[in-house]
Amino acid sequence: MIIDVHSHVGEFPNQWSREWFDSYAHLVGDPLKSVLQYFPIEEKILADMDEAGVNISVVMGFVHYSTSTLVPDEHVYNFVKKNPDRLIGFSCVQPVDSRNEFNAKGLLEFEKAVTEYGFRGLKLLPVYNFFFPNDRRVYPFYEKALELDVPVMFHSAAVGSTAARMKYGHPIYLEDVVMDFPKLKICISHMAFPWTEEALLLVRKAPNMYMDISAVVRPTILAWNLVKAKEYGVMHKLMFGSDYPLFGPRKNLVELIRNKVNQIAERAGWPTLTNEEIEGILWKNAARFLELKL
Numbered sequence: 384m385i386i387d388v389h390s391h392v393g394e395f396p397n398q399w400s401r402e403w404f405d406s407y408a409h410l411v412g413d414p415l416k417s418v419l420q421y422f423p424i425e426e427k428i429l430a431d432m433d434e435a436g437v438n439i440s441v442v443m444g445f446v447h448y449s450t451s452t453l454v455p456d457e458h459v460y461n462f463v464k465k466n467p468d469r470l471i472g473f474s475c476v477q478p479v480d481s482r483n484e485f486n487a488k489g490l491l492e493f494e495k496a497v498t499e500y501g502f503r504g505l506k507l508l509p510v511y512n513f514f515f516p517n518d519r520r521v522y523p524f525y526e527k528a529l530e531l532d533v534p535v536m537f538h539s540a541a542v543g544s545t546a547a548r549m550k551y552g553h554p555i556y557l558e559d560v561v562m563d564f565p566k567l568k569i570c571i572s573h574m575a576f577p578w579t580e581e582a583l584l585l586v587r588k589a590p591n592m593y594m595d596i597s598a599v600v601r602p603t604i605l606a607w608n609l610v611k612a613k614e615y616g617v618m619h620k621l622m623f624g625s626d627y628p629l630f631g632p633r634k635n636l637v638e639l640i641r642n643k644v645n646q647i648a649e650r651a652g653w654p655t656l657t658n659e660e661i662e663g664i665l666w667k668n669a670a671r672f673l674e675l676k677l
């Protein structure tokens with residue numbers, strides 16, 4: 384069993400814009416070549432899951448106002464409803480609008496996504512849409528998530544896009560959220576890279592806070608971060624995520640967790656992961672986070 388808690392869908396170029404891809408060109412040359420091979424995502428994602436042995440994926444849209452990227456929840460829903468056993472939808476509406484004002488309409492859209500579409504969480508993108516997670520304007524979204532009993536996932540990590548700002552991704556801003564909403568279930572995405580150690584301490588302190596390992600694909604850095612998670616005693620809160628389609632194919636990411644990180648740890652004389660810890664990352668922790676009855 385493998386559960387991927389972090390993957391994206393959406394069409395190019397009418398939803399994911401060319402500008403969005405251009406904002407990553409300095410990092411990976413022509414991302415249109417490397418990432419567009421996975422489009423149309425809706426036609427390829429299930430085969431990629433099968434190839435990697437991934438049973439269930441959390442899928443979500445995307446919102447990045449400044450590159451005119453918008454994959455609406457409705458689009459995600461139309462895809463999820465065709466594959467209800469394999470896909471779980473998360474809403475991706477943002478608490479601020481394109482003028483950076485409180486998104487009252489978005490709050491209703493989030494509610495509709497959960498109550499009508501059956502979505503099971505909310506994905507927030509502070510680095511792309513320029514708000515801090517502890518901004519009081521965001522709090523109605525946390526109150527709604529508590530009321531609807533669904534978790535909130537944050538891109539709380541650095542970001543390579545030239546159209547995004549990493550200051551909004553620092554996990555320290557989640558401390559207020561955790562203190563003000565102790566019952567809210569939270570996932571910090573991307574191991575809060577490069578602020579992983581700060582985030583691990585927050586995960587240790589907050590009973591309802593989890594972390595996904597998506598986008599941490601440099602093997603040595605991933606291995607070292609997992610060693611740190613083990614040292615801090617939070618392995619039971621780490622979850623596999625692919626950030627598909629950005630780091631595909633998934634089978635390579637599964638191989639990283641299953642074998643490569645332990646090979647690196649052994650060579651370095653670091654503590655290695657037990658089979659139980661690996662299974663925890665690959666699905667057991669996510670099943671608890673998503674409250675799946677498997």
Ligand SMILES: [Zn+2]
Pocket residue numbers: 389391538626
């Ligand atoms: Zn994401």
